[in-house]
Amino acid sequence: MKKYLSAFVCGFGAGVLQIVPVAKSFSCCLILPVAAYMALILDRKASNEIGRMAIKKGAVIGVLTGLYAALFGSSFEIIITLITKNNDLVVAYPELMKVISDFPLSSAMIEQAQYMLESVVEDIQTVGFSFLYTFAVAANNLLVNIVFGLIGGVIGAQIINSRLPKDNIE
Secondary structure, three states, X not given: OHXXXXXXXXXXXXXXXXXXOOHHHXXXXXXXXXXXXXXXXXXXXXXXXXXXXXXXXXXXXXXXXXXXXXXHHHHHHHHHHHHHOOOHHHHOHHHHHHHHHOOOOOHHHHHHHHHHHHHHHHHHHHOOOOHHHHHHHHXXXXXXXXXXXXXXXXXXXXXXXXXXXXXXXX
16 A cells, blocks of 8 residues: 555545536546646655656556545545535436437437436435435546546656656666
8 A cells, every 4th residue: 555655645636626516527637637647746756766657657556546536536426415415416407307308219218217317316315325326426437537547647657757867768
């Protein structure tokens, strides 16, 4: 764990920023790659490395940063939904129903999708928890955060290597 403490710290920070309303919009494209880059910088400072960074190491730290961000972000989102019994899905429910009804699908599929969405919103408003919503948030965050953490780690390793003086390059 000590070896990847920087990924844990930066993943926690990115997970917290994922639930902030305005910053939520930038979490995949900006916050996660920057968090992975920051994890690489912290890892280099902690281990006193001065040479080139392996792209594989950047990728591993990026993936771990994304994994931690997904776990923390999903947990915080679910806890806040449980406490407040409200979230973005509940707020956008009327518009989602309109969008779903405009899809070029069979009426049976549209009714099934609307029924599932209605049951999720009802569960959140009454109990504060929906298994389907929890699964969707966790799966989405895991997939997206790991991919963008990987991208941030690889690009971050390239940036770190490009900023090294020419005499440090082996």
